[in-house]
Amino acid sequence: MHSAVVMSQSACRFSVRLAQRKSAQDHATTRNTCRRSKSVRVAATMRTDSGSTLPSDWKDTVSKDLQYITKTSEKIAQALNPEEREMQELQQKMEALQSELASSHVEVHRSEGLVDRTLEELRELENVVNRIQVANPPSGSPTKTQPDTTASSETVVRQGSKKNWRNNGLRSTLKMEEGLKNFWYPIQFTSKMKPDVLEPIELFGETWVLFRDAEGKAACIRDECAHRACPLSLGTINEGRVTCAYHGWEFNGQGMCEKMPSTPMCKGVGVRALQVVEKDGLVFVWTGEGQEPDIEVPDLNPPEGYTIHSEIVLDVPVEHGLLVENLLDLAHAPFTHTATFARGWPIPDSVKFHLQDKLAGNWDPYPIDMSFLPPVMTFSTIGLNQPGKIERGLQCKDCKKHLHQLHVNLPAKEGHTRLLYRMSLDFLGWARFIPGIQLVWKAVANQVLGEDLRLVLGQQDRMQRGGNTWGFPVPYDKLAVRYRRWRNELDKMSPMAKAQEIKMNAGELFMEEEPQEA
Numbered sequence: 001m002h003s004a005v006v007m008s009q010s011a012c013r014f015s016v017r018l019a020q021r022k023s024a025q026d027h028a029t030t031r032n033t034c035r036r037s038k039s040v041r042v043a044a045t046m047r048t049d050s051g052s053t054l055p056s057d058w059k060d061t062v063s064k065d066l067q068y069i070t071k072t073s074e075k076i077a078q079a080l081n082p083e084e085r086e087m088q089e090l091q092q093k094m095e096a097l098q099s100e101l102a103s104s105h106v107e108v109h110r111s112e113g114l115v116d117r118t119l120e121e122l123r124e125l126e127n128v129v130n131r132i133q134v135a136n137p138p139s140g141s142p143t144k145t146q147p148d149t150t151a152s153s154e155t156v157v158r159q160g161s162k163k164n165w166r167n168n169g170l171r172s173t174l175k176m177e178e179g180l181k182n183f184w185y186p187i188q189f190t191s192k193m194k195p196d197v198l199e200p201i202e203l204f205g206e207t208w209v210l211f212r213d214a215e216g217k218a219a220c221i222r223d224e225c226a227h228r229a230c231p232l233s234l235g236t237i238n239e240g241r242v243t244c245a246y247h248g249w250e251f252n253g254q255g256m257c258e259k260m261p262s263t264p265m266c267k268g269v270g271v272r273a274l275q276v277v278e279k280d281g282l283v284f285v286w287t288g289e290g291q292e293p294d295i296e297v298p299d300l301n302p303p304e305g306y307t308i309h310s311e312i313v314l315d316v317p318v319e320h321g322l323l324v325e326n327l328l329d330l331a332h333a334p335f336t337h338t339a340t341f342a343r344g345w346p347i348p349d350s351v352k353f354h355l356q357d358k359l360a361g362n363w364d365p366y367p368i369d370m371s372f373l374p375p376v377m378t379f380s381t382i383g384l385n386q387p388g389k390i391e392r393g394l395q396c397k398d399c400k401k402h403l404h405q406l407h408v409n410l411p412a413k414e415g416h417t418r419l420l421y422r423m424s425l426d427f428l429g430w431a432r433f434i435p436g437i438q439l440v441w442k443a444v445a446n447q448v449l450g451e452d453l454r455l456v457l458g459q460q461d462r463m464q465r466g467g468n469t470w471g472f473p474v475p476y477d478k479l480a481v482r483y484r485r486w487r488n489e490l491d492k493m494s495p496m497a498k499a500q501e502i503k504m505n506a507g508e509l510f511m512e513e514e515p516q517e518a
């Protein structure tokens, strides 16, 4: 019974499973049949709509659908994967931060530039204030930023020395006094002026252009076109007229515009021109007021018997007065020029400058005569018993051979000098024909100047910080002190007095008191 029951139960389960499988098969068959019949219906529809072919864009439609399905499934996968989602969020945050950082960098650079410019402007303003304070010192109160020479004297008194009579109000300045303009200035050697060449030159902070006009005469006009201020020195010379490189306006040697291409000519248009004179191998200009200065063009020729061997023009980044004082000082030679002309010089027990005139004298123990000629010229004659050797203990006049130097220290602009240097010898006349000798002289001049320059630049820097280059002059500073006194007095006189006095004798302008010989 039990077996019969079991058998009947098994048979029953088998028949149920059989029935289930059949039902599933029937269902699948029905589904396939449905699909087939649907496809047949769609195909039939397609054929009906397009006349037996598929629409031409069916592939695009299918491809777009597939892309959409792919993207959607990716998004679903990402949404379902928390790590992926987190990574993406982090990446977005990082990108935002990086872009913020980049714009912050730009801002920082902009701010740095602004700070630099502001500091520069502040320094400029400070310099202006210093200059004004020096020019108009408040009564009874020395300035903080520019200690004047009285302050230096007081320091000496506090240190127990006697009153600093040496200084006597002497002061250096970096400004170009108006009074300096009322002079003839040699601005170029005639040997250096080539036809059809425009040379830009700065004088008292103004820009000029030097050239030869239609008659071959030296001319000097403003280097700033009357039309749109283009530098004329960038142009060319056409039949002795300066032709502006911008629109072709042409200016003659008097600065008058003679041609205005492409537009009706306007009469009376021009630029300023300086009076020019050529004398003794130099081109002089008058930078002062008035059209006909009653002042003679100075004679800068070397003494008789000398031959010019070298003419050099240099731009020096130092205020011209500091350079003049440097050239009028020989006491520094054995300390400064140890690689050039003073190599091996022992330090003398005493160095003196003996005045022969108000602005001229001779050095002791060196065989060198020296003088200053207002406004910016210095002369020196060096006695040489053997070429290239300066013998101590001799006087210049006792030497057989001599080297003569002219230095013209032109005030180009604030803190800059245009230096004209001319060297002549009273022996070795043939040496100037040696090929390449000019380059040798130029290299020597540059080397000597280089030894001075770092020191004079240092002085200029200290002056800009309120320092005083005449804190404590001593007897061997005599000639440079005379120059500085003349310079200090220059602006106190009327233009007429200045011109007359200077014409007579610049030495007359000096104050009575001099540093006394030790």
Ligand code: FES
Pocket (backbone or CB within 6 Å): 225, 226, 227, 228, 229, 230, 244, 245, 246, 247, 248, 249
């Ligand atoms: S700027 Fe010189 S011609 Fe125009």
Ligand SMILES: [Fe+2]
Pocket (backbone or CB within 6 Å): 326, 332, 333, 336, 337, 452
């Ligand atoms: Fe020097």
